[in-house]
Amino acid sequence: MSGAMIPYRHTAQYYETDRMGIIHHSNYIRWMEEARIDFLRQIGIRFSDLEASGLISPIYQVSCQYRRTVKFEDVVAIEVSIVKYSGVKLVLAYRMTNETTGELCADGETTSCFTNFDGRLISLKKEFSGLHELLESLVNGQK
Amino acid sequence: MSGAMIPYRHTAQYYETDRMGIIHHSNYIRWMEEARIDFLRQIGIRFSDLEASGLISPIYQVSCQYRRTVKFEDVVAIEVSIVKYSGVKLVLAYRMTNETTGELCADGETTSCFTNFDGRLISLKKEFSGLHELLESLVNGQK
Amino acid sequence: MSGAMIPYRHTAQYYETDRMGIIHHSNYIRWMEEARIDFLRQIGIRFSDLEASGLISPIYQVSCQYRRTVKFEDVVAIEVSIVKYSGVKLVLAYRMTNETTGELCADGETTSCFTNFDGRLISLKKEFSGLHELLESLVNGQK
Amino acid sequence: MSGAMIPYRHTAQYYETDRMGIIHHSNYIRWMEEARIDFLRQIGIRFSDLEASGLISPIYQVSCQYRRTVKFEDVVAIEVSIVKYSGVKLVLAYRMTNETTGELCADGETTSCFTNFDGRLISLKKEFSGLHELLESLVNGQK
Numbered sequence: 001m002s003g004a005m006i007p008y009r010h011t012a013q014y015y016e017t018d019r020m021g022i023i024h025h026s027n028y029i030r031w032m033e034e035a036r037i038d039f040l041r042q043i044g045i046r047f048s049d050l051e052a053s054g055l056i057s058p059i060y061q062v063s064c065q066y067r068r069t070v071k072f073e074d075v076v077a078i079e080v081s082i083v084k085y086s087g088v089k090l091v092l093a094y095r096m097t098n099e100t101t102g103e104l105c106a107d108g109e110t111t112s113c114f115t116n117f118d119g120r121l122i123s124l125k126k127e128f129s130g131l132h133e134l135l136e137s138l139v140n141g142q143k
Numbered sequence: 144m145s146g147a148m149i150p151y152r153h154t155a156q157y158y159e160t161d162r163m164g165i166i167h168h169s170n171y172i173r174w175m176e177e178a179r180i181d182f183l184r185q186i187g188i189r190f191s192d193l194e195a196s197g198l199i200s201p202i203y204q205v206s207c208q209y210r211r212t213v214k215f216e217d218v219v220a221i222e223v224s225i226v227k228y229s230g231v232k233l234v235l236a237y238r239m240t241n242e243t244t245g246e247l248c249a250d251g252e253t254t255s256c257f258t259n260f261d262g263r264l265i266s267l268k269k270e271f272s273g274l275h276e277l278l279e280s281l282v283n284g285q286k
Numbered sequence: 287m288s289g290a291m292i293p294y295r296h297t298a299q300y301y302e303t304d305r306m307g308i309i310h311h312s313n314y315i316r317w318m319e320e321a322r323i324d325f326l327r328q329i330g331i332r333f334s335d336l337e338a339s340g341l342i343s344p345i346y347q348v349s350c351q352y353r354r355t356v357k358f359e360d361v362v363a364i365e366v367s368i369v370k371y372s373g374v375k376l377v378l379a380y381r382m383t384n385e386t387t388g389e390l391c392a393d394g395e396t397t398s399c400f401t402n403f404d405g406r407l408i409s410l411k412k413e414f415s416g417l418h419e420l421l422e423s424l425v426n427g428q429k
Numbered sequence: 430m431s432g433a434m435i436p437y438r439h440t441a442q443y444y445e446t447d448r449m450g451i452i453h454h455s456n457y458i459r460w461m462e463e464a465r466i467d468f469l470r471q472i473g474i475r476f477s478d479l480e481a482s483g484l485i486s487p488i489y490q491v492s493c494q495y496r497r498t499v500k501f502e503d504v505v506a507i508e509v510s511i512v513k514y515s516g517v518k519l520v521l522a523y524r525m526t527n528e529t530t531g532e533l534c535a536d537g538e539t540t541s542c543f544t545n546f547d548g549r550l551i552s553l554k555k556e557f558s559g560l561h562e563l564l565e566s567l568v569n570g571q572k
Contacts, residue, residue, distance in 0.1 A: 013316070013319070013320060014161060014162070014167075014319055014323060014333070015161060015167050015169055015316045015319055017161045017162035018157060018158060018160045018161065018162070019157070019160035019161070019162065019163075019164045019165075019215060019480075020162075020485050020487065020546075021162045022162075022487070024157075024158050025458070025487070025488040025491060026158055026455055026456075026458040026459050026462070027455075029454070029455040029458050029491075030299070030301045030455050033299070033300055033301055033455070034299060037300060046359075047300070047358075047359070048357075048358055048359050051448075056449050058449065058451070058454070058495070058498070059454040059495060060494070060495055061492070061493070061494045061495065062454060062458075062492065062493050062495075063490070063491065063492035063493075064490070064491050064492075065489070065490050066487070066488055066489055066490065066491075069487070069548065071334075072162060072333075072334055073332075073333070073334050117449075119498065156459070156462070156463060157462055157463075157466060157476070158459045158462055162337075163342050163344065163403075165344070168315070168344070168345040168348060169312055169313075169315040169316050169319070170312075172311070172312040172315050172348075173312050173442070173444045176312070176442070176443055176444055177442060180443060189502075190443070190501075190502070191500075191501055191502050194305075199306050201306065201308070201311070201352070201355070202311040202352060203351070203352055204349070204350070204351045204352065205311060205315075205349065205350050205352075206347070206348065206349035206350075207347070207348050207349075208346070208347045209344070209345055209346055209347065209348075212344070212405065214477075215476075215477055216475075216476070216477050260306075262355065300447060300448070300453075301447060301453050301455055303447045303448035304443060304444060304446045304447065304448070305443070305446035305447070305448065305449075305450045305451075305501060306448075307448045308448075310443075310444050312444055358448060
């Protein structure tokens with residue numbers, strides 16, 4: 001992976017606003033999911049293909065720091081990068097820029113693991129070595 | 144079933160508001176689902192038991208008429224009644240009263256059918272006769 | 287307005303799925319809002335400009351008929367047309383096509399009115415004649 | 430405040446599930462909001478009264494750690510406690526127990542600040558001394 005990842009873009013919707021007149025904070029968590037799935041797509045992994053092969057990727061930890069409010073119709077660009085990949089857990093960082101205002105509006109982090117549909121933890125290294133090597137190479141490529 | 148059904152109560156949440164300062168209209172559709180599941184529970188049908196027996200109940204049609212705005216922290220009482228039951232489709236009516244203001248705030252209707260997990264329409268009369276007879280008796284009891 | 291309106295496109299998100307494995311029906315109501323706002327934008331009306339001028343457009347009635355399930359990652363194209371415009375109420379129709387499968391997946395309708403922030407009904411004809419004439423001309427242009 | 434705070438209870442809704450068959454992680458962030466507002470109510474502060482007096486309380490930081498999946502119809506009990514109160518920021522911790530299974534399912538934290546409707550930070554100590562003293566006494570009472 002070069003620096004050529006394209007930021008994911010989300011336009012803030014009316015139904016995402018709250019009565020403070022701003023985007024409700026819970027929606028950023030959803031945008032991070034959109035960006036995560038788009039990130040995987042950009043590196044060649046279609047999320048629904050993963051699931052078709054018996055692998056799901058539940059979220060283990062999420063955090064978000066809100067820096068500037070986002071308003072209805074603002075376009076938010078989300079850059080995703082890998083913080084850490086252990087073979088079992090994947091930590092991603094999200095940097096959200098409000099393109100309408102030019103401000104950094106939030107940043108966040110998710111930790112996801114990989115399990116089968118019964119909830120058993122999957123070691124990608126052992127069971128999905130292609131995916132494992134791809135993620136490893138991305139981590140190294142970012143350095 | 145006598146007239147003794149207990150209306151379902153939902154407290155309007157902050158994250159359900161929008162920047163008009165009122166509850167976003169899409170949430171009423173979700174409240175109708177909460178009320179539908181509670182209605183079934185009151186007549187003895189646990190929704191997750193239905194699904195465990197291979198029966199799902201997707202929505203085929205929904206409508207809602209908004210009469211008065213609902214605000215954050217308002218308590219909405221939803222009365223559910225059966226409009227029609229054909230053995231294949233179930234039409235329910237929802238009457239939503241804002242208990243905080245005493246006003247009728249909305250009314251709605253859903254049509255749901257019954258299918259298996261592959262999407263094949265199920266005739267309750269043929270395959271789930273106990274449930275069929277229960278719904279029939281409720282329709283008659285309402286008359 | 288010619289027939290040159292561009293359908294609004296929404297990609298079905300993971301957080302919009304439910305445990306039936308399909309998109310939850312309440313989300314289509316939100317997509318209709320996205321399409322409505324995009325429709326207005328295409329005819330030259332920015333929703334937030336409307337609100338800045340003191341005009342809000344709450345939903346008075348909504349309905350949706352679900353024809354085919356939509357799945358995660360499917361792209362839904364939504365065509366919007368004016369059914370009726372009375373000077374006070376605007377009825378829009380929505381035709382949703384799942385571009386991934388090529389199927390008509392749903393159609394819906396909304397009735398919205400125009401009010402000020404205190405909830406008083408506004409006659410566009412009297413108070414926002416430019417907008418009124420635009421909507422009138424669109425209705426005539428569709429015939 | 431004694432230890433007599435009542436945990437807030439939320440029943441997991443169908444529309445909160447996703448296609449993994451579990452509650453989507455973004456909803457826990459919303460439940461934490463419900464619990465936060467209920468917590469304030471229990472200590473005598475009605476959220477809408479705060480807003481009526483010109484004070485809003487946007488979220489500055491949120492985090493959640495997911496320990497066990499929650500399923501449709503599960504009842505989640507959320508205990509809220511004050512981690513830190515600085516006069517400007519309020520840090521709350523949330524401990525979520527799935528009452529249906531008896532398991533600790535998640536824990537989270539929010540940092541909220543207080544601002545006026547123009548987004549200016551408000552020092553409760555200076556401008557809302559009653560609320561300030563209440564929060565101070567709660568922090569001390571927890572020790």
